[in-house]
Amino acid sequence: MDQGVASPALRTTRMKLVCPAGTPPALKAAVDNGADDVYLGFKDETNARNFAGLNFDDRSLREGIDYAHRKGAQVLVALNTYPQPASWRKWQAAVDRAAELGVDAIIVADAGLLAYAAKTHPGLRLHLSVQGSATSHEAIAFYHEHFGIKRAVLPRVLSVEQAEKVVARTPVEIEVFGFGSLSIMVEGRCALSSYATGESPNTHGGCSPAKAVRWQPTPGGLESRLGGVLIDRFGEEDHPGYPTLCRGRFVVNGDTYYPFEEPTSLNTLELLPRLQAMGVAAIKIEGRQRSPVYVETVTRVWREALDDCAREPQRFRVKPAWQEALAGISEGRQCTLGAYHRPWK
Amino acid sequence: MKAAARRLPAPIRAVASRLPRMPASIAFATGLNLTLRRKFPAEVMDRLEGHTFAIVVEDAGFELLFRVRGRRFVPVAKAEEPVLRFRAVAWDYAALAAREADPDTLFFNRRLVVEGDTEIALLVKNTLDTIDIPRTRSILRRAMRAVGPGAG
Numbered sequence: 167m168d169q170g171v172a173s174p175a176l177r178t179t180r181m182k183l184v185c186p187a188g189t190p191p192a193l194k195a196a197v198d199n200g201a202d203d204v205y206l207g208f209k210d211e212t213n214a215r216n217f218a219g220l221n222f223d224d225r226s227l228r229e230g231i232d233y234a235h236r237k238g239a240q241v242l243v244a245l246n247t248y249p250q251p252a253s254w255r256k257w258q259a260a261v262d263r264a265a266e267l268g269v270d271a272i273i274v275a276d277a278g279l280l281a282y283a284a285k286t287h288p289g290l291r292l293h294l295s296v297q298g299s300a301t302s303h304e305a306i307a308f309y310h311e312h313f314g315i316k317r318a319v320l321p322r323v324l325s326v327e328q329a330e331k332v333v334a335r336t337p338v339e340i341e342v343f344g345f346g347s348l349s350i351m352v353e354g355r356c357a358l359s360s361y362a363t364g365e366s367p368n369t370h371g372g373c374s375p376a377k378a379v380r381w382q383p384t385p386g387g388l389e390s391r392l393g394g395v396l397i398d399r400f401g402e403e404d405h406p407g408y409p410t411l412c413r414g415r416f417v418v419n420g421d422t423y424y425p426f427e428e429p430t431s432l433n434t435l436e437l438l439p440r441l442q443a444m445g446v447a448a449i450k451i452e453g454r455q456r457s458p459v460y461v462e463t464v465t466r467v468w469r470e471a472l473d474d475c476a477r478e479p480q481r482f483r484v485k486p487a488w489q490e491a492l493a494g495i496s497e498g499r500q501c502t503l504g505a506y507h508r509p510w511k
Numbered sequence: 512m513k514a515a516a517r518r519l520p521a522p523i524r525a526v527a528s529r530l531p532r533m534p535a536s537i538a539f540a541t542g543l544n545l546t547l548r549r550k551f552p553a554e555v556m557d558r559l560e561g562h563t564f565a566i567v568v569e570d571a572g573f574e575l576l577f578r579v580r581g582r583r584f585v586p587v588a589k590a591e592e593p594v595l596r597f598r599a600v601a602w603d604y605a606a607l608a609a610r611e612a613d614p615d616t617l618f619f620n621r622r623l624v625v626e627g628d629t630e631i632a633l634l635v636k637n638t639l640d641t642i643d644i645p646r647t648r649s650i651l652r653r654a655m656r657a658v659g660p661g662a663g
Contacts, residue, residue, distance in 0.1 A: 189641040191610075218630055219555065219637030376630035383626060405619050457640050459613040495616050 180476045181441065182448040184242070184341060185465045188220040188455055193230045195462040197239045200469030204234055205242040205273060206454065211253075212260040213244045214297060215454040216371030227267055240270035244454075246295035248276045248354075248368045258282055265290045273319070274298075275354055275368075280313040293341070294318040296450075297354035297368065301328075303335035310338050317341055319450060321353040326437060326506045330444045339447035344434045345464060346452020347497045348504055349373065350412040350426050358411045362393035373410040381409075405429075407497050433492055433501035435471055439479040460495050467491050517602040518570040528572030536586035539566070540577040543584040550642045556582040558634060562594040563587055570600040595632055598624040602655075609651035 185201035187193035196204045207213025209221040222230060231241045243264040249257035257279055264272050265287040272290060274280050275297035283290055294300055294309050296319040309315045317339040320329055333340045350356065359373040360366040367373045380391040388400045390409040397414040400406050407413050407429030418425050432452070434441070441449070449472065451464050467488045475482045493501065519527065548556075559579040566575040576587040599607075603622050606612035614636055617623035625632050 189637065191640060191643055217637060218634040219641065220633075376633040379629040381625060381629060383624075388624075400621075402621070405621070407619065456615055457610075457613045457636075459610055460615065463613070495613050497615070497619060 181438075181446055181472055182341075183465070183468055183472055184448050184450040185461060185468075186451055186454040186456070187230070187461065188215065188217075189458065190222070190226050190230055191458040192454075192456075192461040193241075194233060195458045196465050197234050197237050199462055199465035201239055201465050203240045203242050203270070203448065204230075205244055205450075206230070207244045207246075208260055208263070210256070210260075211247055211369070211371040212249075212257050214246050214367065214371050215244075216247075216375075217455055218376060220455060224263065224267060227269075231268055242271045242273055242293065243269045244273040244295065245279065246273055246275045246297040247371050248297075249279060250369055254278075261287065261290075271316070277309075277313075280309065280315070284313040291316050294338075295354070296321050296343070299352075299354035301332075303332050306332065306336045306338050310336070317447065319343075322348065322432065323352070323505050326440060329441075329446075329506070333445045340445070341448040341450050342434075342441060342446050343432060343504075344449035344451060344468065345492065346432055347408065348427065348430050348432050348502070349410055356412075359392065362395045362411055364393065373412075374408055379409050381406075428500070429497055431492075431496035431501045432504045433489075433496070434503060434506060435468075435484045435488060435492075437503065437506060438471060438475040439482045442475055442479055456495075463491055463495050518600055519602075524570055524572065527568070530573065532573060532576070533586065533588050535573060536575050536577060536588075539575045540584040540586040543577065546644055546647055547639075547642065548583060550644070551638060553582065555634060555638050559631065562631065563591065565593040565596040566604070567596060567598040568601050568604065569598055570602075593627065595625065595627040595635070598626070605651055605655055609648050609655060611652060611655065 182202035183200065184203040184205060185196035187196055187204045187206045193204050193206065207215055207221045209223055210216060213221065215221070234241045245257060245260050245264065261272060261279065261283045270291060271293050272283060273293040273295045274283060275295040280292060283292055292313055292315045294306065294315045294317070298309070299321055300306050300309065300318055301321055301324055306318045309318065315338060319341045320332065322343050324332070329342060354368060357366045357368065363375055363378040365375060374392055378393040382389045382391065386399055387404070388406065390397045390406060392409050392411060395411070397409045397411065398406070412426040413424065413429045415422060415424050449468065451468060453460055453464070471488060556579060561579065563576060563578045568575070576593070577584050578587050599617065599622060603612060603617055607614055607617070614623060618625065
C-alpha cells in the first residue's frame with residue numbers, strides 16, 4: 167500500500183461535518199441542518215456513550231439510515247469500546263449487525279475487532295476511533311496496512327503543528343474534533359473513573375455511569391458525587407459540569423482547585439482555514455449524550471462555517487452570532503482551543 | 512440562549528400559587544397519558560413503575576405530583592419522597608417541551624434542578640429526547656412566540 171506523503175492537491179478541499187446522534191430526532195436534526203456524516207451507537211456497552219435510554223436499536227437504526235441516505239448523508243456506527251474475552255461475541259455481533267443494516271462505516275478502536283471486521287466484511291468501511299489513541303503517522307500506518315482503515319480520528323492531545331505533520335505523512339483521511347466537552351483526553355487509555363465507579367470507560371462505555379452519579383443539594387451548595395467520591399460543590403453562581411473525576415475540584419496540599427482540567431468546551435472555529443489547508447478530511451462534533459436542540463444548533467453553525475471556509479478561506483471570519491450560539495450550549499463557562507494551541511510544543 | 516429565565520407575570524403567579532394541587536396534578540397526568548404514554552417504550556414504563564415524580568413550577572409556586580402505575584401516569588395527592596424532583600420556571604418547562612431549549616444547558620446554568628435518582632433522570636431525559644410529537648411542539652412554539660421573546 168502507498169505509504170508516501172499524500173499530495174495536498176489530491177485531498178478534498180471541502181471538509182466533512184461529522185455530527186453526533188444519541189436519538190432518532192437528533193439524527194434528523196443533524197441531517198436536516200447539514201451534517202455530511204452522523205455517528206451513533208447501539209444500546210449497549212459496545213460504544214463509549216452507553217447511557218440509559220440513549221442510542222439505537224436495529225429498527226431505529228434502519229430508519230435512521232434510510233432517512234440519512236435519502237438526504238445524502240452517511241451513517242457511521244461507533245463500536246469504540248474494548249471487548250473482553252468473555253464478551254467478545256457481543257462486539258463481534260455488533261459488527262455483523264452494523265454491516266447487515268447497511269451502515270456506511272464503523273468506528274472501531276480495538277485491533278482484534280478491526281481484524282474481525284476487515285476479514286468478515288471486506289466491503290465495510292473502517293474508521294479508527296479516537297479511542298484507538300493513534301497520535302502518530304506510524305500508528306495510523308499500522309492500522310492502514312493491517313486492516314485497511316480509510317479514516318482515523320486524532321486524539322485531542324496534539325497541537326495544530328503536530329496534527330499537520332500527521333496529516334502530511336499519511337494516506338488515510340484524518341478527522342479532528344472541532345467542538346464539544348473536553349476532559350483530560352488520554353483517549354482509550356484512561357481508566358481514572360474506574361477508581362470511583364469500578365468500571366473502566368474503555369470497556370463499559372462511560373466515565374460517569376448514571377448509577378454511580380449523585381447530585382445532592384446541601385447547605386454548602388449543590389454537590390456532585392461519583393461512586394461516593396465528592397467531585398465538586400457548586401455555589402449559587404457556579405455552573406455545574408458533567409461529574410467526571412478529571413473535571414473534579416479537589417483539595418491538593420491545602421489548595422482547592424481543578425488539578426486535572428476545568429470544565430471547558432473545545433471550539434476550533436478560528437482554526438478552520440488552517441485545518442482545511444493542511445488537508446484535514448473531516449471535523450467531528452462531540453455530544454452523543456446531548457439533546458436534539460444541541461445537535462441542531464451546533465450542526466447549523468458548523469455547516470455555515472465550513473461552507474464559508476470552503477468558499478473563501480482567505481476571507482474567513484468567525485461570526486459573533488456563531489460564537490454566541492455555541493456558547494449557549496457549551497459545558498463550562500469557557501471555550502478553548504484545547505491542545506491545538508500549545509505554544510510551548 | 513440567554514442566562515436569565517423568563518418568569519410568569521405577578522398576577523398569574525398570584526393566581527397559580529392559590530390553585531388547588533390535586534386538580535392540577537390530575538390535568539397534568541391526563542396530559543401525559545394523552546401525549547406521551549404510548550410513545551414511551553414499555554420497558555421504560557416498566558422501569559418507572561411504582562415511582563413518584565414531582566415537577567416544581569417555581570414561579571407558579573406549586574408542585575405537580577404523579578406516579579407510574581400499570582404503565583399509566585396517575586396523579587398523586589401527597590407523596591412520599593419522590594424518586595425525582597424537577598425544579599424550573601414555567602417558561603423553561605415549555606421551552607423544553609417545545610424543543611426550544613437544551614436540558615443540559617439549562618442544567619449547567621442552574622435553571623433546571625434535578626434531585627434524586629440520576630439513572631432514572633437520565634432514562635427519562637433520553638426517552639423524552641427520543642420522542643417526536645411535532646404537532647404538540649409546533650403548538651407550543653407558536654404559543655411561546657405569541658407571548659414574546661424567550662428571556663428577559
